[in-house]
Amino acid sequence: MDIATSDTAVDTELAIEARGLVKRFDDTLAVDGVDLLVPRGSITGILGPNGAGKTTTLRMMLGIIDPDEGMRRVLGHDDPKDIARLIGYLPEERGLYPAMKATDAIGFMGALRGLPLPEGRERGRKLLEDHGLGHAADKQIRQLSKGMAQIVQLLGTLVHDPQLVVLDEPFSGLDAINQGKLEVLIRGLADKGVTVIFSTHVIAHAERLCEGIAIIAGGKVPFAGRVDEARDRIPAQVRLETSAQDGPWMAALPESRRKVGKFWYFPLPDTGIEPLLRALIDGNAGIQSLSIERAGLHDAFVAIAGEAAAADLVTSPEGEEA
Incomplete structure (x- = not known):
């Protein structure tokens, strides 16, 4: 599957085209047949736990390492090194010369x-x-503080006005204030037409920022597409509170319903909410509250990649190291 929204997208519409990327390190298969299309001007998240193959995939796409199999094209070029001046790359391993002034480092x-x-x-x-x-x-x-030094390095990644910005775990190690600043910066780049790709194991950043995501688990990409498409893999959930404890209206609730405290939870019926509402009203259920809750990206990740792959994910920035 592809992040591009149209199967007819041509090369000029894509910042990155990767097909069948494979990379082995000795006897370890780190990346196993990754396909990825990233439209120009979009914000795309590469989402997965540590060790899933995110960094290796990014490095292959940028030409830092070559794939053992497959192809990649960046900004219309087969060899990413030919257009390195058009790319800004922030590696996961941070490093600046400590004696340099901030302006000199940038x-x-x-x-x-x-x-x-x-x-x-x-x-x-x-x-x-x-x-x-x-x-x-x-x-x-x-x-400088660790967070300020990291922002300096990020600005050094952007100073030459790249068309494509690739950030490997950019939020790692930042406090909440600097994480917020980075989110604003990423949105600003996209508003200027810059393509931004960032890897993360923090779901909240991907959910807030990204138009498209690629889920990587075990070196494979079981899903690549729009965030809302991933969330739609799980039916919306209805949360219902009634004053009546029982009655004929119960027949309108799916068999998969479950009660937690005073609330009923069940998937939104395929027929929609209106027939359910009529049955509840006609059956004198005494509706106290009713809400439809769309599945979050974490639930979608679990459904797509499995519980084991989701175990190392962080659901909110607060889980990050300050």
Whole structure:
């Protein structure tokens, strides 16, 4: 399955096209036949537990390592290294020279992508100011908090105005405030037409930010598509509270119903909510409350990839290390 919304999408509409990617490390099959289409200008999340193959997949797509099998095309080019200047990449392993000033670090990272160093420094200072870190511009990296240093490295990933930004576990290690800033930054990039791909094991970030996701488990992609398509894999749930404890209206509830406390829970019937409402009213159920709750992305992940794959996922940013 593909994240692209149309099977007729041509290369010029795609930021990334990957088909049948396979990668082995000695006797370990790390990635096993990954297919992925990412439309330009979209925000796409690569969602899976640690060790699922997310980083290896990203590195193959960027040409950092070559696949043993399969093909990948990035921004219309068969060799991603040919257009490295158009890509911004934040690896999972963070690393900046501790003695460098923040503006110098950003300028240096831009120079690695072909941006003249003085221009990179100037852009870096403006980026820091735009993101509320102007006071850190002339401080050494060693003088910054871990979260601030990570934001500096992220800005260095963006300083050369890439068309494609790939972030590997970008929220890891950030506190709640900096996680929020990063979410705003990612949305801003997409608003400018930049394609953003980020890997994460934190479901809340993917649910809030992404138009499309690829679920990776055991080196495979059992689902790639829109977030709402993943959630629709599980029927919406009805939560019902009635004043009557029993009566003919009970026949309108599915056999799969269950009662927890004072509430009944059951899947939304295929016929919709209106016939159910009529039966409840006609049967004098005494409706106290009724709500339809759509399945969350975590429930969808469990349904698609299984409980074992979901065991290492974090459902909310609060589960992240501060």
